[in-house]
Amino acid sequence: MSQPRDPHAGHDHDHGHGHGHGHDHGHSHDHGHDHAHAPAAAAKAKPAAKAHSHDHRHGHGHSHGHGHGHGHGHHHGSSNETRLRWALIITAVFCVVEVAGGVVSGSLALIADAVHMLTDAGSLLLALVALRIAKKPADALFSYGRARYEVLAAFVNGLALLVLSGWIVVESIQRLIVPEPVVGSTMLLVALLGFAANLVSFLVLRDGEDSLNLRGAMLHVLGDLLGSAAAAAAAVAIMLTGWTPIDPILSGFVALLILKGGWRVTRESAHILLEGAPHDLDAETVALDLAASVPGVTGIHHLHAWSLTDKHPVMTMHAVLAEGTDRDAALSAIQQRLHARYGDVHATVQIEQVACAGGGCGGVTPH
8 A cells, every 4th residue: 555755755854943932930941853764674575664763852851753664565456356346247147047046946045145145246346346445545634545445345244244144044944944845956056056156256256365355255255155055955955855944954054154254254354443453463572572672772662553454554652762872773673673573564663762751651561
C-alpha cells in the first residue's frame, strides 16, 4: 500500500527556535527545538521505508524524538482480483443451475448448497470490491490507506457463513422430522456438476496471494465444494437404499464444517478491527529484544501494537537512550531490527534521553 511521499525524505534539517516569554505572574519559558529526519532501512525487497526523528528540547528538562517507519508494500495485485472475478462468474452461473436441480429433485442438500452459492456470489463480489478499494493510495481522509476494507469484507463474509450454517442446520432438523421425497438421479447429476464447478473456483482462489479477505472468500467456495460432495454422496445412498434421511444428515454435517471456518475468519477479522495486538507479536518480547540488541537503548516503554490488516502490523513506542548515544543511528537501528523480525511493519518511535515522567514509564515493561 503506497503512502504519501514525505517531502523531507532523504534530507537533514536543523532548525533552532528560541522563544522567551516573560509574564507578570513570575513564570518564564524557554523552548529550543531541533528536528532531524533520517531514513529508516527498508525490510527485505519492499519499497524503501521512511523514518523521521524529531528532537524536542524543552526548558523543563524533557527531550523527545519520534521515529516513523513506513513500509506498506502492496501485496494484493491484479492476480487476486482476476481470481476473484473468475470465481464469481463460475459461482453465479452454477447457482442458477443448482437451484433448478434442487427444485426438480426435491433435494434439501442441493437447495441448501444453491443458497450457499448465492451467498458466496455476494461474498465474492464483496471481496472483489474491497480489494479494488484497498488499492487506492493513502490521502488526507484515509492517512493509513484503505486496506481495512479487505478486513471488513472478511468480517462480513465470516458472519454470513455463521448465519448460513445455522439456517442449514435448522432445515436439516426439520427434514429429519418431516422427510420429503428425493429424486436421486437428478440430485446426483446436479451435485457432480456443482462439485466440478466449485473445484475449479477453489483451485483458482487457492493459488492466489494469501490474505484474510481472500481466505474468507475461499472458505465460502470450500463450503460449496463440500456441500456438492455431500449431495453427491447422499444421492448415491438414496439411489442404492432409498433412505432419504441421509440427505439432511449430510447437509447438517457440512454446515458444521462451514461453521468452524466462518467462526475463525470472523474472530480474526474482528480482532484486527478492534485494534487487537497481532497474535505473533508480543509487546514485552519486542521491548526486551530492542533493549538487548540495539546499542544505546536502555529501555522501551509505552509500547503498543495493532494491525492495519493481517499482513501490516503497526507499533508505537518510547525508546530511552543512554547519554551520548547518537539519536539518528539508534532510530535507524531500531527500525532495522523491527523490519528484520516483523517484515512490513509501520513503527513510530519516540526517542528520549530521560524516561518520561509518571509511573510505569521506565524499563522495558510495556505501559
